[in-house]
Amino acid sequence: MPFEKNVFVNCPFDKEYLSYLRPLLFTLVSCGLEPKLSQTKDSGRVRIQHIYDLIKSSKYSIHDLSRMKAKKVGELARFNMPFELGLDMGARFSAPRNNRLSQKKFLIIDKEQFRYKAALSDLSGNDIEVYDNRPEMLVVKTRNWLLTHLRKRIDSGTVIWKNYNEFYFEFQESLEQEGYGSLDFEEMKFDEMIFYIKRWIKTRKI
């Protein structure tokens, strides 16, 4: 996929975040983009190199900082997301003007407004979109941000959200009919899920 279509998705990959990640992937594909995730494919490969390769191959990036705070006493906060945001910004700022990396666009998202000012004050001045722990809001905010950069006609966030709900039902039904259980769905690699999303969207447009 060309640089202009790739979106580096920097977010948690755990079960709890699936409620947000799945609609986010669906939104990106709906807008004609190719999500790139660092979910490990080759355990023998140095992970950070793989992440940096994804960063360099993507014009767009979405960084979710919602796990910067531990949820309970004794639990450590997750630093992968802010770290990868730093790598991504470094790639853009260190690139010469005529290099495509200098054109990179970032969407930074969090579940709460202004929290980053205390935890990551260097980001002051950047736009941070807040989705209030609502998957639908994440779809709408992502779609609206993409519209400002893609300059093409894309469905409204409401329509994308409605389509995602329809897709979810038909996908789950198709999986069940082929003997998949809830664990198979939960543990499905994102590359495979993206493949099915593309198939569904492409067919639906016929």
Next chain:
Amino acid sequence: MIYHKGVASRLENAALHNSERIHIISQTGRWAVWKEGAKRASKIFDTREEAIAAARKLQSTKEHTIVVHNIDGSIRKVFNK
């Protein structure tokens, strides 16, 4: 890309046909009744229960399957026709 041909085939078939299901979907903090393939919601309600009741009325005039979603789009309940 490794994928399951059966799943892909069933999914494509489902996408190709409008099965006229009614979906109850979370929308701007309320609950919307959407007919499959429609460009806009039929009606929006404050509670999911109200939306289900309205969809049930539509179901009684024509035999639709009603799919009730959770706030994240996953499936809460299905009322078959």
